[in-house]
Amino acid sequence: MTQVLPPHEARELILSRIAAAAKSAGRDPGEVTLVAVSKKQPEARIEAALAAGQRVFGENRVQEAEARWAQRRAAHDDLELRLVGPLQTNKADAAVALFDVIETLDREKLAKALVKAMEKTGRSPRLYVQVNTGEEDQKAGVAPAETAGFVERMRRDYGLAIEGLMCIPPVEEPASLHFALLARLAREAGVEKLSMGMSADYETAVRLGATSVRVGSALFGPRESA
Numbered sequence: 001m002t003q004v005l006p007p008h009e010a011r012e013l014i015l016s017r018i019a020a021a022a023k024s025a026g027r028d029p030g031e032v033t034l035v036a037v038s039k040k041q042p043e044a045r046i047e048a049a050l051a052a053g054q055r056v057f058g059e060n061r062v063q064e065a066e067a068r069w070a071q072r073r074a075a076h077d078d079l080e081l082r083l084v085g086p087l088q089t090n091k092a093d094a095a096v097a098l099f100d101v102i103e104t105l106d107r108e109k110l111a112k113a114l115v116k117a118m119e120k121t122g123r124s125p126r127l128y129v130q131v132n133t134g135e136e137d138q139k140a141g142v143a144p145a146e147t148a149g150f151v152e153r154m155r156r157d158y159g160l161a162i163e164g165l166m167c168i169p170p171v172e173e174p175a176s177l178h179f180a181l182l183a184r185l186a187r188e189a190g191v192e193k194l195s196m197g198m199s200a201d202y203e204t205a206v207r208l209g210a211t212s213v214r215v216g217s218a219l220f221g222p223r224e225s226a
């Protein structure tokens with residue numbers, strides 16, 4: 001067993017590694033946001049991260065996130081909540097009501113549901129398109145070859161501005177290939193932000209242009225099993 005640092009120490013370490021990786025690539029560390037992926041983490045660790053100043057959190061399930069964050073929102077008006085897991089259309093209203101950023105837009109049916117939910121709630125979360133860079137059957141996301149066209153249709157047919165692209169590389173392949181691909185697709189699609197890199201590879205992602213990294217276990221320790 002590796003020893004688990006308390007969240008405030010782990011956070012300092014991760015932020016310093018992000019800064020070093022950014023500088024090594026000639027980037028400004030201030031361009032990179034640490035998204036603390038708090039899914040399935042005990043309450044005490046989340047409180048510790050908040051106390052350490054962490055304000056951007058990622059969740060992969062709408063209901064779990066509601067239970068965890070609805071109250072805390074009232075106490076911290078500077079929180080930013082990001083949905084990083086798949087979204088079913090029947091949860092679009094709840095997702096738009098809770099999240100500031102939805103990173104997993106990947107189909108037109110969902111775009112339609114999001115537009116309706118935005119009209120209903122008067123909220124407009126920032127949107128990322130998830131790209132299935134490894135073209136894996138079991139994984140969500142638009143295919144790389146369809147990304148620029150999909151982003152264009154979001155703008156033209158739905159009036160949705162896409163802020164960034166997001167990917168989860170296949171576990172058995174070098175993540176760097178997928179990060180470089182996502183960066184190229186973003187340039188082609190005219191999209192600014194890149195959500196890529198997790199606990200095992202966030203430094204690589206930063207060197208390849210990530211503007212946000214999604215870090216769970218390296219920050220909080222191992223997750224509770226579901």
Ligand SMILES: *Cc1c(COP(=O)(O)O)cnc(C)c1O
Nearest residue numbers: 037060084198199214215216217
């Ligand atoms: C769980 C999760 C993460 C965090 O994973 P770690 O390996 O614990 O850092 C990042 N992104 C997504 C989409 C996730 O579901």
